[in-house]
Amino acid sequence: xxxxxxxxxxxxxxxxxxxxxxxxxxxxxxxxxxxxxxxxxxxxxxxxxxxxxxxxxxxxxxxxxxxxxxxxxxxxxxxxxxxxxxxxxxxxxxxxxxxxxxxxxxxxxxxxxxxxxxxxxxxxxxxxxxxxxxxxxxxxxxxxxxxxxxxxxxxxxxxxxxxxxxxxxxxxxxxxxxxxxxxxxxxxxxxxxxxxxxxxxxxxxxxxxxxxxxxxxxxxxxxxxxxxxxxxxxxxxxxxxxxxxxxxxxxxxxxxxxxxxxxxxxxxxxxxxxxxxxxxxxxxxxxxxxxxxxxxxxxxxxxxxxxxxxxxxxxxxxxxxxxxxxxxxxxxxxxxxxxxxxxxxxxxxxxxxxxxxxxxxxxxxxxxxxxxxxxxxxxxxxxxxxxxxxxxxxxxxxxxxxxxxxxxxxxxxxxxxxxxxxxxxxxxxxxxxxxxxxxxxxxxxxxxxxxxxxxxxxxxxxxxxxxxxxxxxxxxxxxxxxxxxxxxxxxxxxxxxxxxxx
Numbered sequence: 001x002x003x004x005x006x007x008x009x010x011x012x013x014x015x016x017x018x019x020x021x022x023x024x025x026x027x028x029x030x031x032x033x034x035x036x037x038x039x040x041x042x043x044x045x046x047x048x049x050x051x052x053x054x055x056x057x058x059x060x061x062x063x064x065x066x067x068x069x070x071x072x073x074x075x076x077x078x079x080x081x082x083x084x085x086x087x088x089x090x091x092x093x094x095x096x097x098x099x100x101x102x103x104x105x106x107x108x109x110x111x112x113x114x115x116x117x118x119x120x121x122x123x124x125x126x127x128x129x130x131x132x133x134x135x136x137x138x139x140x141x142x143x144x145x146x147x148x149x150x151x152x153x154x155x156x157x158x159x160x161x162x163x164x165x166x167x168x169x170x171x172x173x174x175x176x177x178x179x180x181x182x183x184x185x186x187x188x189x190x191x192x193x194x195x196x197x198x199x200x201x202x203x204x205x206x207x208x209x210x211x212x213x214x215x216x217x218x219x220x221x222x223x224x225x226x227x228x229x230x231x232x233x234x235x236x237x238x239x240x241x242x243x244x245x246x247x248x249x250x251x252x253x254x255x256x257x258x259x260x261x262x263x264x265x266x267x268x269x270x271x272x273x274x275x276x277x278x279x280x281x282x283x284x285x286x287x288x289x290x291x292x293x294x295x296x297x298x299x300x301x302x303x304x305x306x307x308x309x310x311x312x313x314x315x316x317x318x319x320x321x322x323x324x325x326x327x328x329x330x331x332x333x334x335x336x337x338x339x340x341x342x343x344x345x346x347x348x349x350x351x352x353x354x355x356x357x358x359x360x361x362x363x364x365x366x367x368x369x370x371x372x373x374x375x376x377x378x379x380x381x382x383x384x385x386x387x388x389x390x391x392x393x394x395x396x397x398x399x400x401x402x403x404x405x406x407x408x409x410x411x412x413x414x415x416x417x418x419x420x421x422x423x424x425x426x427x428x429x430x431x432x433x434x435x436x437x438x439x440x441x442x443x444x445x446x447x448x449x450x451x452x453x454x455x456x457x458x459x460x461x462x463x464x465x466x467x468x469x470x471x472x473x474x475x476x477x478x479x480x481x482x483x484x485x486x487x488x489x490x491x492x493x494x495x496x497x498x499x500x501x502x
Contacts, residue, residue, distance in 0.1 A: 001258055011079055011159045012139050015086050018093040018109070024086075024113060026093045030124060033092060037118035042167070045297040047284035051118045055149075055165040056290050056307040058173065060385055065177075068389050078150045082161035087205035089143075090114045095136065096127035098179055100326055101285035104247065104296035106182070108175045109136035116144050121315045122168040122287045123394045128259040155181055155388055168289055168311070170262055171486035176245040177386040178429035179257055181333040183247035184295035184389065189397050191215060192384035194226030195241040195254050195328045207235060210435050211328045213246070213254060214412075216337030217363045217383045221414040223264050224424065225337070227276050227321040230432045238435075239323040239341040248331065252405045256326025261317065266310045273424055276321040287313040333408045333434065334382070338362045339415030340473055343464045345422050346430045347411040348441055352500035354409035358382050359391070359487055359497065379486060392492030399497060410434065411449070418468035429458040446472050448502055 018026040025036075026198035034049055035040070041049045058081020064075060085091070091111050099105040107130045112120050119142060142162040149164035153174070160174040187395045191213065198210040223243050230238040234289035242256040244263065249255060264277055266288070282299070289311040292303035295305060304310065316322040336349075336357040349357060361380040362438040381391040382398070402409055414427055433439045446466035454460065466472045483501050487493060 010155065011083055011157055014083050015139070018091075018111075018153045019208045021091065024091045024093050024111075026305060027095055028092065030121060032181065033121045035123070036092065036114055037116075037121065037399075040118055042293045042295070043297055044288060044293055044299050044393075046282050046286070046299070048286045048288060049118070049121070050288035050291055050293040050299075051122075052290055053146075053166045053168070054305055055167040056294060057167065057309050058169055058385075059149050059151060059165055059167075062149050063151040063153070065155055065388050068196060069154050071152075075152050078148075078152045078163055079154065079159070081146060082143055085143045086111050086141055092117045092120050093125050094120050095130040095134065096124055097130045098127055098138075098175055098257050099255055100128075100259060101248075101255075104327065106137040106175075107131070107134045108278065109139045110171060110175075111139075111141045112171075113143060113145070115205045116166060117144070119144070119166060119168050119171055119317060122289060123171040125287060125313045125315065126261040126263060128173060132259075137261060138175050138178045140171060142171055153177065153388070158186060168313075169263065173386055176257060177388060178386060180245060180247065180384070181388045182242050182384060183249070183255070184394070187248070188247055188249040190245065190247050190349075190384075192217075192244065193246055194222050194243045195246050195256065196226050196238060197241055197323065198230065198232075200232075200236050200436055211254070211330050211332045212435070213248070213328070213331055213334045214337060215334065215358070215361075215383045217361070217378070217380060219265055219307075219324065220337045220339055220363050221424075221427070222337055223262065223277065224274055225335075225414070225427065225431065227274070227319065228424075228428055228431075229276075229321055230428055230435070232432070234352045238321075240319070240321045241323055241328050242327050245459070246328070246402055248403075250401070252330045254328035254331050256328075259316070259326050261313050261315050262322075264312050264314055266301050266312050267304055267308050269312075276319050277314070277389045280319040281312040283315065283318040283319055285315045289313070300484060301483065302453065331405060331407050333410065334402065335410045335412045335431075336361075337412050337414055340377075340413060341416050341418055342412045342447075342465065342469055342472075342479055343417070344447065344449060344465055345413050345417060345426060345460070346400060346434070346439075347444075347447070347451050348452075349409040350500065351399050351403040351407075352497055353449075353502055354402050354407075355395050355494075355497045356483075356487070356500050356502060357409070357411055358398045359395040359490065359493065360483060364395065378418065380488075392490035395497055396492070397493050399494070417463045417465055418470065420463060420468045422463065426463075431456060447476055
């Protein structure tokens, strides 16, 4: 063990074997983990556990990694605080597997004090059990009850210390952050994205597969669209493979990460519009977090009594739209989800424009990122607040992969054009037509983008930006200037991408 204030060569080597340590409950059954947290549970009307956390969103501003930040003595002291907790406190330790197949999978080891084991229960339900006696690739120690909130990441050592927060999302993202970084180091790119396989009948009656990837910030409709069946009838279908994070490989495959569950937002969860997600969230296998649950177990998904960032960990086995597989064999189409009212409901992008969309990551702030700023305009590179390393290089890599793999890219607005709301049914009609290749495209004089001229079953003229947006030409000109200034800050970004601003 090093002295406080000095670098730590191998934090995981400083941790005793959890299988023999007297103070560690190693890999208990999940029923036992739930029992450890029984005093904190409200049991819902469905028989599932519900918990309320003190921290109800991520602490991005208090997160530092040793690649992008110069760690000093205080940073390493946070790491040692986590290591000391593993040595001195009664801990629960769980091993889980992130991803599938040897080249795409990682063993994740998670420690948390026993009295906070509800976090371990939620996290463990997202991932599949790790192989017996496997050594961890990534290790996270979460100590929720320290006075100071600090998340410190040592990427090269695969170690994360999460201090002072009891939010389950910090546990989840601590491993996904390193999963995405490793994908980049292997020549691909980690994406904050959902993946979907759409199978459609060709003119000769054969089934053809379209592989789709959806990038979007939490709360923009990514989960809803990834899980949506698109109104297809057998033998055609649309199946969700991944909901949150995946890895685009240089060969065009897209590796999934979470094999057991999904971490979904529940505010406004509606059986009519989101039947699959609703069914999974009301199964007894779910874990609810910060959902309004009455003492008698009655669940109110419309209430934000605790936070607008209410969540549920749901099981893929109880989500009819989820496939058994989590890997996408090939990527054909990628969609950037935005809620910018100056954008059309859908636009087709060149590879350079796709890289612009990746770098801009335009949407509105949601309660998952910052509840106090929910509704405000926001830009996040790759819609991914967990990038480690140069963001400009990520944009270049994304452009190269899209071009090399001949991927069709689209901008998808799920909010409104001006004051004209884009409903879920409108978006689904667009996605269904794009999947079938039945959209006639034209150039939009207002935005300069390639937009639909006609879509079967949908009047796209009512979403014309020039008609729907007040002072459209001036607002688009101002938006382009804002975007130019924003992209200028990324020194590593190729000039050909900057020149493709729309």
